[in-house]
Amino acid sequence: MKTRIILFAAIAALCASCAKDAEPVSAVPETVELKIDVCEPGTKALVAANDTSDKKFNNVQVFVYNSAQELERSSGVKTTRSGISLSLVPGTKTVWAIVNAPEEITAPSKLADFQVFRSHLSDNSPSSLVMGGTQVINLVTNSNLTVNVKHYASKIVIDKISRKFTDTHYSEIPMTINRIYMSNVAADCDILCMTYPTEWLCKMGELASPPACADLLVDSGIDASLPENGSYNTSHTFYVYPNPITVDKNGGEWGARKTRLILECTYNGKTCYYPVTIPGSSAGVSTLQRNKVYKITELTLKRPGSTEKDSKDPEVSSDSDFSFNIQVSDWETGATYTEQF
Incomplete structure (x- = not known):
């Protein structure tokens, strides 16, 4: 009887040890929603020549880079400038918006490479001028962000x-x-x-x-x-x-x-x-x-x-x-x- 008690105790101790050493299951990171509005920083200009057509919004593409400066998400070509929603892992994000690009941009995986991307004058027309802007946000919960863009021309x-x-x-x-x-x-x-x-x-x-x-x-x-x-x-x-x-x-x-x-x-x-x-x-x-x-x-x-x-x-x-x-x-x-x- 004494031998059985000692054996059961050893088995219990071994089980406890195994439970203590087991690796925890990695949790899948939760995502939050970032809603992005794209706009110009103001609307009042001293010079009104051709003012309506050269501020025309035709499309926008949004690119989000994480704290490691790696591409996390992109929006594709959107024809609305407000309420562009992206699901992202919380953290510091660098958000870029390019307006009126003539075609869909294939963004590089690294932010440094994206920021040397070149826009060409031939990408523009008087009623579709290319604009761009960037904003950094520390994303913790569902959030809204406004990215101001300016003409390159x-x-x-x-x-x-x-x-x-x-x-x-x-x-x-x-x-x-x-x-x-x-x-x-x-x-x-x-x-x-x-x-x-x-x-x-x-x-x-x-x-x-x-x-x-x-x-x-x-x-x-x-x-x-x-x-x-x-x-x-x-x-x-x-x-x-x-x-x-x-x-x-x-x-x-x-x-x-x-x-x-x-x-x-x-x-x-x-x-x-x-x-x-x-x-x-x-x-x-x-x-x-x-x-x-x-x-x-x-x-x-x-x-x-x-x-x-x-x-x-x-x-x-x-x-x-x-x-x-x-x-x-x-x-x-x-x-x-x-x-x-």
């Missing part, structure tokens, strides 16, 4: 062109406005707008045939007479990508340089050009920035233009060439500056 507007030649001899000769277009345009940018363009369009004013991104960069066939003391009052709008160049070049061989608006005219039977550097020297910053509107309220011509598309040097001697005022504003808030030369 800058908007260039010219409202009025006037002719007031300083030399009466030149003022008697007929003049016609042929076209207006953008030059030295960055063709791409990364989604953080932190690196230099890898491609350029319309280098030094030379347009391809047919012009690349013509609906964004070129207004041709204007054919408007511009008499002395007269003005051309039709507004023109262009869209370009940010240009980080701070040290400008004029003429010579191609090298990265500042973006310009070029007014092409016929004067005395010859083609001449008025290249206007954007943003100019007194903007407070020297680079052409995303989501900004650069509005030339009036461009006043004071002498015949240059024979070179990328240089303002005149064909004839004159004390001054042209003057202009530029207002700079965000698409959503606003600031102004003026420039003259």
Whole structure:
């Protein structure tokens, strides 16, 4: 009898030991819902040219990276900007929203690789401009998140062109406005707008045939007479990508340089050009920035233009060439500056 009791006690002790050493069953992580709204940070802009169409929302894609900077979820292409719901494991998330991309984006698995993804100017149209934005959230429970997006493009507007030649001899000769277009345009940018363009369009004013991104960069066939003391009052709008160049070049061989608006005219039977550097020297910053509107309220011509598309040097001697005022504003808030030369 004593032997049986000892045996039962040993078996009980062995069972207890096994129970103590057993590995716990891993619990499946619970998920929570994150509802995402995508919007612009504001709606009020100082410059209203083409304001409705260039803020148009067509589609959005949302990408969520976890604290290990690995892709956790993506939404696919959505045609609504609000209430985009994703099931996620709790934790710190980096949320990216890309609006109006021309096709579905295959996101890389690593956040660092995603953030060097490049957007191309050719992905845009005047009524479908690409926008992007990011937000970080520490997700604990079911939550709502607003991701503010901004245009990658800058908007260039010219409202009025006037002719007031300083030399009466030149003022008697007929003049016609042929076209207006953008030059030295960055063709791409990364989604953080932190690196230099890898491609350029319309280098030094030379347009391809047919012009690349013509609906964004070129207004041709204007054919408007511009008499002395007269003005051309039709507004023109262009869209370009940010240009980080701070040290400008004029003429010579191609090298990265500042973006310009070029007014092409016929004067005395010859083609001449008025290249206007954007943003100019007194903007407070020297680079052409995303989501900004650069509005030339009036461009006043004071002498015949240059024979070179990328240089303002005149064909004839004159004390001054042209003057202009530029207002700079965000698409959503606003600031102004003026420039003259």
